[in-house]
Amino acid sequence: MTDSKTASKSAAPMSGADPEVASGVSQFFTPLVHELTVLAINGKQAHWNVRGRDFLEVHEFLDTVVDHAQEWADLAAERVVALGLPIDARMATIASKSEATNPKAGFKQSDDTIADVVAQIDVATARVNAAIEGLEELDPASQDVAIAIRQGLDKDRWFLAAHVSVK
Numbered sequence: 001m002t003d004s005k006t007a008s009k010s011a012a013p014m015s016g017a018d019p020e021v022a023s024g025v026s027q028f029f030t031p032l033v034h035e036l037t038v039l040a041i042n043g044k045q046a047h048w049n050v051r052g053r054d055f056l057e058v059h060e061f062l063d064t065v066v067d068h069a070q071e072w073a074d075l076a077a078e079r080v081v082a083l084g085l086p087i088d089a090r091m092a093t094i095a096s097k098s099e100a101t102n103p104k105a106g107f108k109q110s111d112d113t114i115a116d117v118v119a120q121i122d123v124a125t126a127r128v129n130a131a132i133e134g135l136e137e138l139d140p141a142s143q144d145v146a147i148a149i150r151q152g153l154d155k156d157r158w159f160l161a162a163h164v165s166v167k
C-alpha cells in the first residue's frame, strides 16, 4: 500500500488545541489505538476457533472483549481527532507497528485461547500505561480517557484469566 499524494502536508492541529498537546496525545494514543484494534481482530479469531469444555462461556465472553476493544479504540482515536490531528489506523500501518505476537492459526483449546488473548490485553495495557504516565502533565483530560480504558482492560483481563488461574 502507498500513501495518497493528497495526504496532508502538515501535522498542525486544525482545532483550537495547543499543537504540543495534540501531538503528545497523538504520540501516546495512536499506538494504543493500534493494539486495541489488534485485540479486536485477534479476539474475533479466538472467538471463532476456541474449543474445549467451557467453550460457550469463553466464546461468548470473547465477543464482549472485542466490543470493548472497538469502543476503546474509537474513544482514543476520536480524542486525537478532537484535538485536530488525523489518526493513522490503516491495516498496513497497524500490522507494521503492533508489538503483539501473532497467535497460531487453527482451533485451540480454551486455556491456550485465553492465554493468547490475555497476552494481547497485556500489550494494550502497556500502551495505556505509557499514556497514563505521559499525559498526566500534558493533558489531564486525555489522561482520564486512558485511565478509563485501563480500568476496562483490567476487568476484561480478570474475567478471562479467572477461567484458568486461581491467582
Ligand SMILES: [Fe+2]
Pocket: 047, 063
Ligand atoms: Fe460470533
